[in-house]
Amino acid sequence: MTTTPSKTEGWLDWYADPTRPQFRLPPGTVDAHCHVFGPAAQFPFAPERKYTPCDASKEQLFALRDHLGVSRNVVVQATCHGADNSAMVDVLRSSAGRARGVATVRPDVTDEELRELHEAGVRGIRFNFLKRLVDGSPRDDLATIARRIAPLGWHVVVYFEAAELEELEGFFETLPVPLVIDHMGRPDVTAPVTGPEFSRFLRFVDRTAAWVKVSCPERLSVSGPPALNGERHAYLDVLPFSRRVVEEFGDHVLWGTDWPHPNLTDHMPDDGLLVDHVPLLARTGQAQRLLLVENPMRLYWPDEAV
Numbered sequence: 001m002t003t004t005p006s007k008t009e010g011w012l013d014w015y016a017d018p019t020r021p022q023f024r025l026p027p028g029t030v031d032a033h034c035h036v037f038g039p040a041a042q043f044p045f046a047p048e049r050k051y052t053p054c055d056a057s058k059e060q061l062f063a064l065r066d067h068l069g070v071s072r073n074v075v076v077q078a079t080c081h082g083a084d085n086s087a088m089v090d091v092l093r094s095s096a097g098r099a100r101g102v103a104t105v106r107p108d109v110t111d112e113e114l115r116e117l118h119e120a121g122v123r124g125i126r127f128n129f130l131k132r133l134v135d136g137s138p139r140d141d142l143a144t145i146a147r148r149i150a151p152l153g154w155h156v157v158v159y160f161e162a163a164e165l166e167e168l169e170g171f172f173e174t175l176p177v178p179l180v181i182d183h184m185g186r187p188d189v190t191a192p193v194t195g196p197e198f199s200r201f202l203r204f205v206d207r208t209a210a211w212v213k214v215s216c217p218e219r220l221s222v223s224g225p226p227a228l229n230g231e232r233h234a235y236l237d238v239l240p241f242s243r244r245v246v247e248e249f250g251d252h253v254l255w256g257t258d259w260p261h262p263n264l265t266d267h268m269p270d271d272g273l274l275v276d277h278v279p280l281l282a283r284t285g286q287a288q289r290l291l292l293v294e295n296p297m298r299l300y301w302p303d304e305a306v
């Protein structure tokens with residue numbers, strides 16, 4: 001008999017009734033960073049996981065997609081599923097071509113397994129350097145994986161803390177595949193946008209032509225969500241950082257909801273408000289079309305990109 005595991009203490013479930021955004025996403029918008037969790041009864045979580053979430057199924061992801069006015073999803077393998085990509089692949093196979101995936105694999109993954117992932121719609125592998133999420137990321141293993149995926153035309157999505165970039169950037173520059181950086185490299189938004197840490201990040205992006213997700217204001221913000229006073233705009237302290245990235249690297253930025261928002265501890269964002277945050281960081285129609293449609297299409301659906 002399958003038993004559903006208990007959630008991590010204090011776990012915040014995703015927002016069940018998001019508002020309808022006031023901002024109309026342009027047709028063809030791609031949510032380039034989201035996950036599914038389980039459902040655990042069908043796709044059990046990995047024994048080595050660092051958290052046990054609530055379920056967040058493909059049906060619930062597709063319902064959110066339609067509610068927000070999103071057209072396509074890029075589903076990133078969540079660490080709670082380890083290197084078992086079945087739940088993520090099941091989303092891709094059920095999406096009628098409207099979802100691509102970013103997987104987690106071990107260096108001994110076979111060519112056949114990589115071919116199957118590609119056929120399902122996987123186009124990248126995630127390298128996670130957050131100690132609270134993974135036990136370790138041996139660089140030899142990651143370099144091997146990067147060499148294995150290069151012939152498929154895939155990229156590597158890297159997730160790291162801002163302070164770690166100094167130590168990691170040399171390694172990143174040896175990888176023979178394009179880089180995609182999660183959540184703007186997690187800047188400390190209480191530091192000045194012109195400060196040394198974010199300047200290092202911007203120089204790194206410039207040098208490597210990396211793609212940058214201007215995602216997760218709710219994760220980076222210190223000022224937080226709107227007060228319960230009718231104010232719709234949230235996470236304003238993140239804007240100097242996201243605007244700077246969009247202004248400098250407009251043809252290499254991506255956006256995503258990060259639904260179902262793993263590991264948030266103080267609040268769960270209303271996904272409708274996250275959509276309404278987009279025109280604050282990408283302030284022209286052209287910048288919005290690049291961010292939401294043209295860039296992710298070039299990276300994930302190049303055959304259909306205009």
Ligand code: 0GY
Pocket residue numbers: 035077078079080133182258261262263
């Ligand atoms: C994110 C962020 C987090 C978690 C994961 O795969 C994951 O477990 O990505 C986090 O805890 O910061 O991008 O969803």
